[in-house]
Amino acid sequence: MRTAAELELGVTSHIVLGLIAEAGEATPYDLKSMVANGVGDLWTVHHAQLYALAARLAEAGYLREEREHEGRRRKRYSLTDAGRRALESWLETSTDEVTELRDHALVRLFFGADPAALAPAQVEAHRRRLERYESQLRDFGSLMPRGRALALKAGTEHERVWVEFWARLASGQSP
Amino acid sequence: MRTAAELELGVTSHIVLGLIAEAGEATPYDLKSMVANGVGDLWTVHHAQLYALAARLAEAGYLREEREHEGRRRKRYSLTDAGRRALESWLETSTDEVTELRDHALVRLFFGADPAALAPAQVEAHRRRLERYESQLRDFGSLMPRGRALALKAGTEHERVWVEFWARLASGQSP
DNA sequence: TGAAGCATGTAATTTGTTACATGATTGG
DNA sequence: CCAATCATGTAACAAATTACATGCTTCA
Numbered sequence: 001m002r003t004a005a006e007l008e009l010g011v012t013s014h015i016v017l018g019l020i021a022e023a024g025e026a027t028p029y030d031l032k033s034m035v036a037n038g039v040g041d042l043w044t045v046h047h048a049q050l051y052a053l054a055a056r057l058a059e060a061g062y063l064r065e066e067r068e069h070e071g072r073r074r075k076r077y078s079l080t081d082a083g084r085r086a087l088e089s090w091l092e093t094s095t096d097e098v099t100e101l102r103d104h105a106l107v108r109l110f111f112g113a114d115p116a117a118l119a120p121a122q123v124e125a126h127r128r129r130l131e132r133y134e135s136q137l138r139d140f141g142s143l144m145p146r147g148r149a150l151a152l153k154a155g156t157e158h159e160r161v162w163v164e165f166w167a168r169l170a171s172g173q174s175p
Numbered sequence: 176m177r178t179a180a181e182l183e184l185g186v187t188s189h190i191v192l193g194l195i196a197e198a199g200e201a202t203p204y205d206l207k208s209m210v211a212n213g214v215g216d217l218w219t220v221h222h223a224q225l226y227a228l229a230a231r232l233a234e235a236g237y238l239r240e241e242r243e244h245e246g247r248r249r250k251r252y253s254l255t256d257a258g259r260r261a262l263e264s265w266l267e268t269s270t271d272e273v274t275e276l277r278d279h280a281l282v283r284l285f286f287g288a289d290p291a292a293l294a295p296a297q298v299e300a301h302r303r304r305l306e307r308y309e310s311q312l313r314d315f316g317s318l319m320p321r322g323r324a325l326a327l328k329a330g331t332e333h334e335r336v337w338v339e340f341w342a343r344l345a346s347g348q349s350p
Numbered sequence: 351t352g353a354a355g356c357a358t359g360t361a362a363t364t365t366g367t368t369a370c371a372t373g374a375t376t377g378g
Numbered sequence: 379c380c381a382a383t384c385a386t387g388t389a390a391c392a393a394a395t396t397a398c399a400t401g402c403t404t405c406a
Contacts, residue, residue: 018286091288096300104272110326111193113266125271151285
């Protein structure tokens with residue numbers, strides 16, 4: 001068994017730690033719903049990943065694993081001290097990493113795809129997402145933790161840029 | 176050997192096809208430089224991946240593989256008809272996929288990190304990148320293919336949003 | 351009561367990442 | 379000519395994605 005110090009944790013692992021910290025304890029399935037609930041918009045985590053990841057984190061000493069007694073005897077996970085420390089130190093460290101756009105439609109554009117062919121679906125999709133973010137923010141913004149609201153705020157701003165970008169292309173305007 | 180029709184190609188594969196289409200032919204190492212030259216900002220592709228990927232695409236019939244005769248006898252790849260068709264049909268199809276932000280600093284924020292701790296490095300990093308994009312656009316914008324310029328344009332707009340976002344947080348302003 | 355669908359999970363496969371290694375070139 | 383650096387590549391490992399299962403509810 002690897003000790004906690006040896007295993008380098010990626011973003012996804014920290015997401016799991018973060019979610020469990022909030023919930024107190026959770027089964028992988030719970031995690032799945034929690035992801036769907038918010039972070040999922042920021043960073044995709046497939047549900048199948050969560051089982052493996054939680055097991056790995058437990059093995060490495062970041063999570064405590066216990067089996068339920070009723071029903072399916074599912075595994076519930078909670079943070080160990082090491083887990084809490086790992087999460088906290090992650091939250092405290094700054095990063096100058098800058099993520100690439102990683103946008104499917106934009107890569108196509110890059111390689112010469114016709115903007116007019118891509119734009120309508122993109123405008124549509126981004127507009128929808130923008131609306132979702134805005135309404136979440138409007139309806140629950142004041143209730144959610146600040147970080148969450150900030151992330152949503154960032155989300156809306158980027159979506160607005162996308163909508164404008166593709167809308168311009170849809171209407172045949174230059175850059 | 177799998178036939179071309181069976182293998183589902185991801186974005187990274189299409190990037191390889193796109194780059195080879197431009198160059199006519201290329202070794203995996205050439206691809207590496209080409210990636211560094213532009214798409215890399217949009218979508219990371221590690222150089223180690225390129226060897227495996229090119230081999231896989233050749234095996235699947237999308238690329239023709241021939242060995243150089245001099246020196247290291249490296250493998251050079253060029254598009255087959257199937258490869259060209261795959262690339263073209265990819266370029267022609269629209270997508271309503273909307274990529275998540277996938278931003279390291281933002282996930283931290285989401286989980287409660289202190290904005291003031293993250294903001295300075297982020298402002299710095301995004302500002303640098305913004306400047307790079309802007310100067311590329313200014314200096315070569317009119318020379319590059321339209322799609323490339325558009326991608327850069329999108330990049331600068333997003334970077335601007337990031338800079339403003341983090342700058343506000345750095346100065347302690349609310350959302 | 352049985353069909354639909356959500357809850358819950360495992361396994362296989364594919365991709366991406368890191369680490370390492372060696373050959374070639376070149377400025378000092 | 380030698381140390382540094384770039385070119386070139388392979389192998390091992392970790393993570394993500396897809397596919398497939400099966401149990402549990404629920405409501406027609």
